Amino acid sequence: MRRSGVPAERHILQQNISSGFLPKAATSVWQTVQFISRQSPVLAILFCAALLLSGCTTVNIYQDPVSKFQTAVNAANDSIRPYLLGVNDLNAKANLYDKVLMDKPWGTEDLTNAIPAAEIQVRLQALSTIASYANALAAVANSKDVENLTQAANALGDDVNGLSTTVQGLAAIRTGGNAQKPLAKQAATLDLSGPVSSLVTLVGTLAIEHKQKAAVETAILNGNQPINQLIGLLKGDLRSLTLMDNASYASIQAGMVFLYNNARNKTDPKALKDLIDQFVQENDGLQTLRALQVDSLLSDMQSAYTALVTFAKSSKQPKDLADLAGQINVFTAHVKLFENAITSVQTAVQSSK
Amino acid sequence: MPDQPLPNPAEQLGAVVSQLYELAGNSAIPADQRQALFLKAHNLRGDLNELVALQFTNATANYQSVMASLDKVTAALNQAEQSIQNITDVVNGAAQLASSIDNLLQEAAQIAAKAG
Numbered sequence: 001m002r003r004s005g006v007p008a009e010r011h012i013l014q015q016n017i018s019s020g021f022l023p024k025a026a027t028s029v030w031q032t033v034q035f036i037s038r039q040s041p042v043l044a045i046l047f048c049a050a051l052l053l054s055g056c057t058t059v060n061i062y063q064d065p066v067s068k069f070q071t072a073v074n075a076a077n078d079s080i081r082p083y084l085l086g087v088n089d090l091n092a093k094a095n096l097y098d099k100v101l102m103d104k105p106w107g108t109e110d111l112t113n114a115i116p117a118a119e120i121q122v123r124l125q126a127l128s129t130i131a132s133y134a135n136a137l138a139a140v141a142n143s144k145d146v147e148n149l150t151q152a153a154n155a156l157g158d159d160v161n162g163l164s165t166t167v168q169g170l171a172a173i174r175t176g177g178n179a180q181k182p183l184a185k186q187a188a189t190l191d192l193s194g195p196v197s198s199l200v201t202l203v204g205t206l207a208i209e210h211k212q213k214a215a216v217e218t219a220i221l222n223g224n225q226p227i228n229q230l231i232g233l234l235k236g237d238l239r240s241l242t243l244m245d246n247a248s249y250a251s252i253q254a255g256m257v258f259l260y261n262n263a264r265n266k267t268d269p270k271a272l273k274d275l276i277d278q279f280v281q282e283n284d285g286l287q288t289l290r291a292l293q294v295d296s297l298l299s300d301m302q303s304a305y306t307a308l309v310t311f312a313k314s315s316k317q318p319k320d321l322a323d324l325a326g327q328i329n330v331f332t333a334h335v336k337l338f339e340n341a342i343t344s345v346q347t348a349v350q351s352s353k
Numbered sequence: 354m355p356d357q358p359l360p361n362p363a364e365q366l367g368a369v370v371s372q373l374y375e376l377a378g379n380s381a382i383p384a385d386q387r388q389a390l391f392l393k394a395h396n397l398r399g400d401l402n403e404l405v406a407l408q409f410t411n412a413t414a415n416y417q418s419v420m421a422s423l424d425k426v427t428a429a430l431n432q433a434e435q436s437i438q439n440i441t442d443v444v445n446g447a448a449q450l451a452s453s454i455d456n457l458l459q460e461a462a463q464i465a466a467k468a469g
Contacts, residue, residue, distance in 0.1 A: 098391065101391040102388065243367040243401060246371060258378065261380065
């Protein structure tokens with residue numbers, strides 16, 4: 001039989017305990033109920049009545065997964081940022097190695113950004129908007145006073161409006177004087193105007209509800225499509241940047257081998273050993289970056305996000321919660337791997353300087 | 354309903370560029386041929402950077418020509434990996450590919466100019 005209302009949530013809580021999965025925020029409440037029940041059944045009834053009146057159990061079920069998703073999105077974005085900024089560095093490095101390989105002099109054109117700064121900027125802002133949306137969800141889930149909720153909504157609004165301004169400005173740049181280079185027409189693959197326009201509408205109409213759970217649900221469901229689209233577009237875009245990176249790696253590796261072979265008969269053993277150590281370290285970093293598959297990180301972000309929305313629409317049975325937790329854990333684990341890889345490459349670069 | 358995007362030649366081109374660099378690094382190949390391979394790899398890497406920015410929805414003659422050239426040079430590269438005698442086929446195939454990509458990029462620029 002399907003239950004409804006608060007007793008149904010308490011039933012879910014009991015099932016959650018027996019299934020071994022309980023949101024952190026709910027654990028202490030349940031332990032308190034058990035403790036009071038043992039001391040005095042009357043007190044327990046009064047305690048439960050107070051809980052029901054305050055309505056605090058209604059939002060607890062969201063807090064843990066939303067906050068985990070928020071943390072993971074922020075961590076993913078922090079790691080994708082240096083990756084994005086590194087695409088141009090890798091390309092420039094490959095250009096310089098190519099010139100060595102072809103025995104041609106370097107030129108300033110070798111150092112020109114393959115991806116214009118404004119194009120990088122719009123991607124970074126889109127990632128910030130996704131993080132801001134996750135932050136707003138968490139703030140809504142955790143906050144008790146309207147002021148905090150308003151602040152979170154305002155922060156999201158600022159990011160969405162900033163992104164919207166950049167997208168509009170970029171459209172002018174792409175069709176203007178800077179568009180001779182085909183790469184400046186990245187609009188063909190990264191046109192964010194659709195989801196951004198929907199988000200602007202969402203921010204304009206988002207009303208903060210007094211009942212927190214309802215506000216969370218409204219925010220998740222209304223933001224579903226544009227945020228999902230935004231993640232999908234970035235995923236496809238990062239996939240194409242990976243192709244560029246892979247070609248740069250191939251050039252750099254060929255260049256390193258060429259330089260070593262040239263130096264082999266002209267260098268003393270100590271200097272040769274240093275050269276080998278330097279190349280091995282650089283190659284190690286390249287292999288780590290090559291294995292990252294940044295687009296699949298975005299796939300996991302999208303899956304976790306979809307699971308969050310599915311959960312919001314579900315009857316919130318223990319299985320629904322377990323499915324959500326599973327998907328978010330996969331994403332969190334992937335973010336950790338990505339973070340570690342980026343950190344290890346950055347550390348290696350720092351120590352070699 | 355918007356047209357479904359066709360496979361971007363950049364996917365296959367990325368693999369071709371990597372194979373070209375790898376082959377160019379093979380010390381068993383004469384120096385002049387390795388130079389030629391490096392040059393082709395460098396130019397095609399530049400083309401790759403341009404192609405990734407585009408989306409193709411129409412299988413024009415230029416698009417089909419690029420896809421056919423890609424298949425041809427991929428086959429030549431696979432053969433060269435087994436026997437380094439056929440480097441000339443690879444270099445010629447890469448030159449043909451670069452030329453067909455140039456045509457496709459020009460076509461894309463014209464379409465973009467008309468749309469703008």
